[in-house]
Amino acid sequence: MLYKYNIHMARGTTAADSGGKIYNRLAVLRAERGLSRHELAEALGINYQTVGYLERGEYNPSLELAFRIAEYVGLPIDAVFSRTPFRPMSAELYGSRTEVGS
Amino acid sequence: MEEMRTRYETARQGPVSDRIGPRRRRRRSVVALYGSYFVICASSAIAATAPGKPAQLAALALLIAGVASAAYGVVTLMGRTFANAPNIREDAFDERQLARRNAALSRAYPIVGMCTAVGLVYTLFGDIWPAIRNFTVIEALFWASFLLAISLPSSIIAWTEPDPLPES
Numbered sequence: 001m002l003y004k005y006n007i008h009m010a011r012g013t014t015a016a017d018s019g020g021k022i023y024n025r026l027a028v029l030r031a032e033r034g035l036s037r038h039e040l041a042e043a044l045g046i047n048y049q050t051v052g053y054l055e056r057g058e059y060n061p062s063l064e065l066a067f068r069i070a071e072y073v074g075l076p077i078d079a080v081f082s083r084t085p086f087r088p089m090s091a092e093l094y095g096s097r098t099e100v101g102s
Numbered sequence: 103m104e105e106m107r108t109r110y111e112t113a114r115q116g117p118v119s120d121r122i123g124p125r126r127r128r129r130r131s132v133v134a135l136y137g138s139y140f141v142i143c144a145s146s147a148i149a150a151t152a153p154g155k156p157a158q159l160a161a162l163a164l165l166i167a168g169v170a171s172a173a174y175g176v177v178t179l180m181g182r183t184f185a186n187a188p189n190i191r192e193d194a195f196d197e198r199q200l201a202r203r204n205a206a207l208s209r210a211y212p213i214v215g216m217c218t219a220v221g222l223v224y225t226l227f228g229d230i231w232p233a234i235r236n237f238t239v240i241e242a243l244f245w246a247s248f249l250l251a252i253s254l255p256s257s258i259i260a261w262t263e264p265d266p267l268p269e270s
Contacts, residue, residue, distance in 0.1 A: 037267075046196040047184075049120070052267035059198050 022066075023082045027055040028089065029073045043072055118194045120266065122185045127178070128260040135175025135257065139249055141168035143242055150238060179253065179260055188255035202259060210254040218247045
């Protein structure tokens, strides 16, 4: 079963197929750099629709694509992808000051 | 990374259009394509069994409608777009599109195989029990297998692929 799981992760799968969603910060990182989906897709060598599916978490990238994305944005891979939801960047940078009511 | 980008750029020199259109229109094309098969079968059945000129005219009208519907389905589905991915070389697509394409092929081939098997079994029983042998039925099953073989994977993608995401 582990072998099958690793094969799925290596090839890229829909979130439903792999049994778990991979969260990412792709939309935020793209907005920071002022890139359109087309521009980011062109840089990564993928279709712009795939960028959209990645951003919405409807497609889990292969390991190879995940590393390519991380290299392109210049961040470690675990800063771009995670198996648990990312906290908002403002919360990560400024902590409890951004909590509601504080 | 440079090599991967070059590979996709090379593949895109024979461009595959991103314009697959809304899902509703694609589903209409699939219905038109497979509906035409049944319309043409009905036309053949009427021409073969019903005597008289009105029946023959009706059969001719159905045949023309069936051919027109099939042509509409073929023209709208079989272009150089992702909706027709199974009929386009795989190096024109990225990993997500390839996965969708391969899933459609995996779903289509058992159905095509089953249809072909039904035809073969019917032909076999026709050899054993000539009373049930009907070449019109054999021909219909053959054309069904042929139609499914050339179009079912593309039809699955055309039917299931969501509407394109907005460009941003």
